[in-house]
Amino acid sequence: MRGRAALAAAALALGLAACQQPALAAESAVAAPKAKRVAREGKGLKTAIFAGGCFWGVEAVFSHVKGVRSAVSGYHGGTERQASYNLVSSGMTEHAEAVKVTYDPNVIRYDQLLRIFFSVVADPTQLNRQGPDTGTQYRSAIVPTSAEQNAVAKAYIAQLKAAKLWDRPIVTRIERAQGFYPAESYHQDFAAKNPRHAYIVRWDAPKVAALKRMYPRVYSASFRRD
Template identity: 65%
Template sequence: MKVLRWLPALALAAFISQAQAFSFGSSDDAVVIPPPALDLPASGDLQTAVFAGGCFWGVQGVFQHVQGVKNAVSGYDGGAAGTAQYESVSAGNTGHAEAVSVTFDPSKISYGKLLQIYFSVAHNPTELNRQGPDTGTQYRSAIFAQDAEQQNVAQAYITQLDAAKAFDKPIVTTIERGKTFYPAEAYHQDFLSENPSYPYIVINDLPKVAQLKKLFPEQYRAEPVLVKTQ
């Protein structure tokens, strides 16, 4: 992601222009897709799902506004423990992707419904190794399945959406197993909620939350569940 510290006015204006050109965040990008035909049981103990879809600020922000989600933590998945830090991951050669670990109550929201939200508003699943203005494998679209059941549901859903031509281009989301999630640094947690006027958030991420509210009103929660209050 583009971490804007203190940029001169002209540089900031140039960044905003670039981000607007590549962002997946305007109302025109909202995608109405069917729910998965195959899903996991909507009951049982709390479960975990891990999704990667570009900068974790926006992905976390979306899922923090979903009913039934108990926690959504930004972090890294796909690489080794020793490289699970922002500076290393940003280099793009660690195998990690910026990801979000979502703890959810399956009696209130199913894994399939989380997948539907992930594919339709959290990111653009047809972009290979990029989202918005960010490029590199660390911004890839990936589902880190926690077990064979999640893997089967996710793969079946991708096949279903591609067959239905739900998107203009084929889905490039990978499904990865046997990887470990590592929480990101504290300053990355709850970033969207704590920095709603940050240019990157305004351009790329707040529209995603608005899309969630519009397309999934029954799943939308106005008050986000935050990492730092738990």
């Protein structure tokens, strides 16, 4: 992807230290409020899909949340035939880079996952981009997989809009679940396997650090994948 490739090339030329600067203001963490509409999902594991720019960082954050059983990078929307890194990167397939999160609602609720998403994962005011990456494939989107999740997501976005935490309008979309396709194996657990990668150091490690700082009760030091 162009943003990641350009950043990596710059890091090679200037040294890794150049990629260790604090995140830009647009990517800074925001203390989103607790949801007024609490999710009631019953027993058993549940799944939810989140799109927030590069899936490396989205996966990295959710993989460090207690109660999350797995976080899988992939592509939401479009067709299965077109769900490949090269095609999705063109921005012409209607997919979004996304992460499918499987979680135990008795440990972490859906509304709490939403709070984490808006606090440290994505800037909801950026349209079709996050950080250095641009294009519709990097849009921020919430993809509910049940009627309860859909109701909670709508209520929470309305709550955030009323709270006026950001200077610009919230553009994060709620999208209908229409197919999730796991990304290539080398994308899975990318941040955990490549902690010194220039992109991870510059853009994604700060998100995990913000999760630990802001939500210590739900932060898990171990990277989990079932």
